[in-house]
Amino acid sequence: MPTAISQPSILTEAPRTSAVFPAWFARTQEAAWTSFQQTAAPKRGDEPWRFSSLKELDFSATTRAEFLGEASELIQRSKGLEQFSAKFVFVNDGFALAINHLPKSVICMPLAEALLSHSELVEQYFMRHPATLGSKKFTDLHTAHLSNGMFIHVPAGVVVEHPIEIFHWVQGQHQATFPHTLIVAGEKAQVRVIETFQSINERDATWTIAVNDLIAEKAANLQYSVVQALNTESKIISVNASEISASAVATSFQLHTGAAWARSESICRLLGEESRSYMFAVSVPSHDQEYDLRTFQHHVSPGAYSDLLYKNSLYDESRTIFSGLIFVDEGAHRTDAYQTCRNLLMSNACEANSMPGLEINADDVKCSHGSTSSQISEEEIFYLRARGIHSDTARQLIARGFSIEVISRLAHEASETYILRMLDEKFATLKS
Amino acid sequence: MSLLIENLHATLEDGTPILNGVNLEIPTGEVHAIMGPNGSGKSTLSKVISGHESYIVTGGSVTLDGVDILEMDIDQRSRAGVFLAFQYPAEVPGVSNANFIRAALQARLPKGQDIDAVAYYKNLYAKMDLLEMDRKFTARSVNEGFSGGEKKRNEILQLMMLEPKYSILDETDSGLDIDALKIVAKGVNAMRSADRGFLLITHYQRLLDYIAPDYVHVMSAGQIVRSGGPELALELEETGYDFLKELATA
Ligand SMILES: Nc1ncnc2c1ncn2[C@@H]1O[C@H](COP(=O)(O)OP(=O)(O)O)[C@@H](O)[C@H]1O
Numbered sequence: 001m002p003t004a005i006s007q008p009s010i011l012t013e014a015p016r017t018s019a020v021f022p023a024w025f026a027r028t029q030e031a032a033w034t035s036f037q038q039t040a041a042p043k044r045g046d047e048p049w050r051f052s053s054l055k056e057l058d059f060s061a062t063t064r065a066e067f068l069g070e071a072s073e074l075i076q077r078s079k080g081l082e083q084f085s086a087k088f089v090f091v092n093d094g095f096a097l098a099i100n101h102l103p104k105s106v107i108c109m110p111l112a113e114a115l116l117s118h119s120e121l122v123e124q125y126f127m128r129h130p131a132t133l134g135s136k137k138f139t140d141l142h143t144a145h146l147s148n149g150m151f152i153h154v155p156a157g158v159v160v161e162h163p164i165e166i167f168h169w170v171q172g173q174h175q176a177t178f179p180h181t182l183i184v185a186g187e188k189a190q191v192r193v194i195e196t197f198q199s200i201n202e203r204d205a206t207w208t209i210a211v212n213d214l215i216a217e218k219a220a221n222l223q224y225s226v227v228q229a230l231n232t233e234s235k236i237i238s239v240n241a242s243e244i245s246a247s248a249v250a251t252s253f254q255l256h257t258g259a260a261w262a263r264s265e266s267i268c269r270l271l272g273e274e275s276r277s278y279m280f281a282v283s284v285p286s287h288d289q290e291y292d293l294r295t296f297q298h299h300v301s302p303g304a305y306s307d308l309l310y311k312n313s314l315y316d317e318s319r320t321i322f323s324g325l326i327f328v329d330e331g332a333h334r335t336d337a338y339q340t341c342r343n344l345l346m347s348n349a350c351e352a353n354s355m356p357g358l359e360i361n362a363d364d365v366k367c368s369h370g371s372t373s374s375q376i377s378e379e380e381i382f383y384l385r386a387r388g389i390h391s392d393t394a395r396q397l398i399a400r401g402f403s404i405e406v407i408s409r410l411a412h413e414a415s416e417t418y419i420l421r422m423l424d425e426k427f428a429t430l431k432s
Numbered sequence: 433m434s435l436l437i438e439n440l441h442a443t444l445e446d447g448t449p450i451l452n453g454v455n456l457e458i459p460t461g462e463v464h465a466i467m468g469p470n471g472s473g474k475s476t477l478s479k480v481i482s483g484h485e486s487y488i489v490t491g492g493s494v495t496l497d498g499v500d501i502l503e504m505d506i507d508q509r510s511r512a513g514v515f516l517a518f519q520y521p522a523e524v525p526g527v528s529n530a531n532f533i534r535a536a537l538q539a540r541l542p543k544g545q546d547i548d549a550v551a552y553y554k555n556l557y558a559k560m561d562l563l564e565m566d567r568k569f570t571a572r573s574v575n576e577g578f579s580g581g582e583k584k585r586n587e588i589l590q591l592m593m594l595e596p597k598y599s600i601l602d603e604t605d606s607g608l609d610i611d612a613l614k615i616v617a618k619g620v621n622a623m624r625s626a627d628r629g630f631l632l633i634t635h636y637q638r639l640l641d642y643i644a645p646d647y648v649h650v651m652s653a654g655q656i657v658r659s660g661g662p663e664l665a666l667e668l669e670e671t672g673y674d675f676l677k678e679l680a681t682a
């Protein structure tokens with residue numbers, strides 16, 4: 001009797017926790033694996049997956065990515081900022097390069113190393129909050145399979161001058177990586193981190209299931225930017241959560257130009273008076289790319305501020321989904337919360353879905369949310385063309401300007417320059 | 433050499449006629465002014481010449497040194513040498529003024545050739561100085577959050593950078609205080625030369641005190657109804673546009 005051959009895949013293979021990792025981590029992976037198996041897959045009609053293309057969630061032939069030995073060419077290709085405090089390169093989650101000019105007191109190292117040298121510290125912050133925007137099953141999968149990532153801990157009072165850069169390169173048909181980035185800024189500490197996801201070649205359909213957690217302790221300032229520029233065969237789920245204590249500021253910025261399909265869930269939890277959260281995203285999908293962006297601004301504490309600005313410029317037959325919720329807890333009085341999603345429709349065939357939302361359970365609250373979708377204004381185009389600028393160039397300048405309005409909110413020139421360069425790489429491939 | 437408008441008719445998309453046979457020739461070396469009441473079609477004339485797609489040309493011609501420009505795209509007309517300083521310049525968020533003007537200059541170069549950035553900024557700053565524009569305007573988004581006067585100055589800055597053969601200035605004086613008006617006039621006067629022509633559209637005589645026209649025309653109901661020398665502007669200042677009613681009833 002023929003038996004069905006069950007292919008090995010990340011859905012069927014139990015975690016392979018390295019024997020050198022601490023016991024708590026092995027237990028966490030085991031528990032995540034159990035939870036993953038017990039959690040139902042998203043299905044049609046699930047609110048957090050409304051408008052999503054669930055068919056994209058196919059991992060059946062997907063296996064854990066293998067580490068590639070030779071990385072010197074990729075290190076060359078990892079071109080970021082002119083000045084950085086540290087630079088790390090990973091290839092299929094394997095550590096490939098570390099350059100570190102940070103003050104000695106800053107812990108900045110691959111997670112696999114931190115699990116050995118700073119096990120207790122990592123444990124204290126690791127996966128403190130489960131994903132709440134629909135991807136719990138996938139963060140479980142991430143936790144079960146992850147083998148590496150970055151751990152950054154900036155102790156109280158330390159100001160890191162230049163950004164820390166992290167580059168991830170992925171390759172391998174139907175191979176999956178599980179990068180985990182954990183950043184803790186201690187009291188009054190300041191740090192900027194820029195993470196970039198890229199594919200080694202244009203051909204391989206890879207899966208990335210990434211989690212990044214930002215913890216800004218009292219009066220800290222933490223700015224995290226991620227550039228997703230994977231090849232257009234690949235898919236990514238990324239779950240970003242920030243925890244912001246009193247008087248601290250956390251900024252989370254995303255640029256999406258790559259991937260066939262990207263799901264991003266971004267959460268901020270405002271935990272103290274005068275905590276501030278900024279959530280920004282720029283997406284430029286083209287062809288049949290689809291970006292599914294979900295956000296949650298959670299005002300736990302009174303007297304906190306959050307602002308969200310997501311902008312999508314949609315080309316060709318691309319599709320975006322934005323679903324955002326401002327949630328003001330009972331007692332979170334004097335909340336100040338804003339949410340804006342704007343879509344620039346660069347073709348007649350694209351599709352932008354927006355679901356802004358607001359739930360207020362406190363008094364004396366200032367909140368606004370809104371979304372708009374529009375084509376390029378004819379008057380703007382006319383103005384540029386009346387100066388001799390070709391129609392295609394004019395449209396591109398305007399779309400670029402639309403994105404720059406978000407990027408400039410980072411208020412850090414070197415970061416903006418890098419992100420703009422990555423954005424321009426996308427624009428260079430587009431016909432207006 | 434001239435910008436020649438002959439028997440130009442144009443309508444809105446719904447067929448409403450706005451221009452009803454405009455005849456006007458602006459030779460290089462001359463400054464012409466068009467005056468006329470609100471709604472007479474002055475801005476429409478300037479937009480039709482620039483190629484705005486809200487209007488349909490139903491008759492007549494516009495030629496630039498003998499070349500028909502009505503067949504050209506909007507951007508082609510600009511590169512061919514017509515410039516319109518807008519009455520209401522558009523705001524372009526996220527596009528810096530410097531990049532915008534640079535893109536306009538770049539569009540005039542052959543493929544593969546690039547603007548020399550150092551020379552460009554030197555030139556830009558010199559012109560901004562002449563127009564008493566703060567350097568911060570290079571980095572600011574085009575016209576966004578500019579005051580009315582700043583927008584008009586920015587139009588003249590573009591004019592000075594692009595050095596067009598024929599310039600049309602649509603109500604560049606409106607919204608300017610006297611000091612700003614003088615500065616704008618200084619910019620325009622600096623550009624006057626034997627090989628450039630200007631068409632000033634204005635509602636008021638005031639601008640013409642600072643940019644002296646060679647000829648003045650009056651537009652009404654989509655036509656040029658009177659033409660004369662600079663003294664016509666003064667006369668209009670005295671008598672207003674009431675004579676137009678008499679013309680209409682005569
Ligand atoms: N795009 C347009 N849509 C509707 N009406 C228009 C449009 N452009 C011009 N008009 C009308 O055409 C007439 C002439 O307008 P305009 O050229 O702006 O006059 P002027 O500049 O002399 O004040 C006015 O009645 C105006 O309302």
Ligand SMILES: [Mg+2]
Nearest residue numbers: 474475519603
């Ligand atoms: Mg007008």
